[in-house]
Amino acid sequence: MTGWITHFINSISSTVWNTQNPNALITSGVIFFCFVWIMAIIYTIKDITSRTNNIFLRLLSIIFITIGTPLLWLPLYRAIRPVTIKKKESKSKSTSTKPVITCHHCKKQNWKNYTYCVFCWNNLKTMCKNCWNQYPYNFEYCFQCGSPNLE
Numbered sequence: 145m146t147g148w149i150t151h152f153i154n155s156i157s158s159t160v161w162n163t164q165n166p167n168a169l170i171t172s173g174v175i176f177f178c179f180v181w182i183m184a185i186i187y188t189i190k191d192i193t194s195r196t197n198n199i200f201l202r203l204l205s206i207i208f209i210t211i212g213t214p215l216l217w218l219p220l221y222r223a224i225r226p227v228t229i230k231k232k233e234s235k236s237k238s239t240s241t242k243p244v245i246t247c248h249h250c251k252k253q254n255w256k257n258y259t260y261c262v263f264c265w266n267n268l269k270t271m272c273k274n275c276w277n278q279y280p281y282n283f284e285y286c287f288q289c290g291s292p293n294l295e
Contacts, residue, residue: 184214188221195226248281256280 188209192202205225208217244253245268247261254261254268259278261268269278270293277288285292 181214184218185209188218192225194229196230201226245280245282 185206188205192205196202205221208221243256245256246252247254247264247266247268249266250261250264252261252263254263258268260266268280270281271278272286272289272291274291275286275289277286279286279288279293281293283293
C-alpha cells in the first residue's frame with residue numbers, strides 16, 4: 145500500500161522541481177489549493193455537525209464552502225456559525241444525574257448517599273423503629289419493611 149503513496153509523492157515532487165517544465169509551479173499551486181479546499185470542507189463538516197442539529201444550516205455551510213473558495217467563505221462561515229458546541233450525551237452516569245434529597249432543616253439539596261447535610265450538618269436520614277434501616281426523612285414509609293415514618 146505504501147508503494148503507490150511513495151510513487152505519487154515522487155511523481156508530484158519530480159513535477160514540481162523539474163526545471164524543464166515551466167508550469168510546475170502552477171501545477172504545485174493548484175495541487176496545494178485543492179488540498180486546502182478539501183481540508184476546509186472536512187473542517188466545516190466536522191465543525192458544523194458538532195455545533196448544531198439544524199439540517200438547513202449544515203447543508204448551507206457545506207455548500208458555501210464547497211462551491212465558493214475557502215479563502216472567501218471560510219471566514220464568513222466562522223462569523224455566522226453557532227457560537228456554542230452542542231453537548232454530547234454520555235452513556236455513563238455523571239454526577240449531575242445522581243438523585244438528590246432535600247435537607248429537612250435547611251432545605252438545600254444533597255446527594256442521596258450522604259448521611260449528613262453538607263450545609264448544616266443535620267442528619268439526612270432517619271432510623272426505622274421496626275427494622276433499623278436508614279432512609280431519608282422525606283420518605284413517608286420505610287422502603288425495607290413498610291412501617292410508617294412517625295417522627
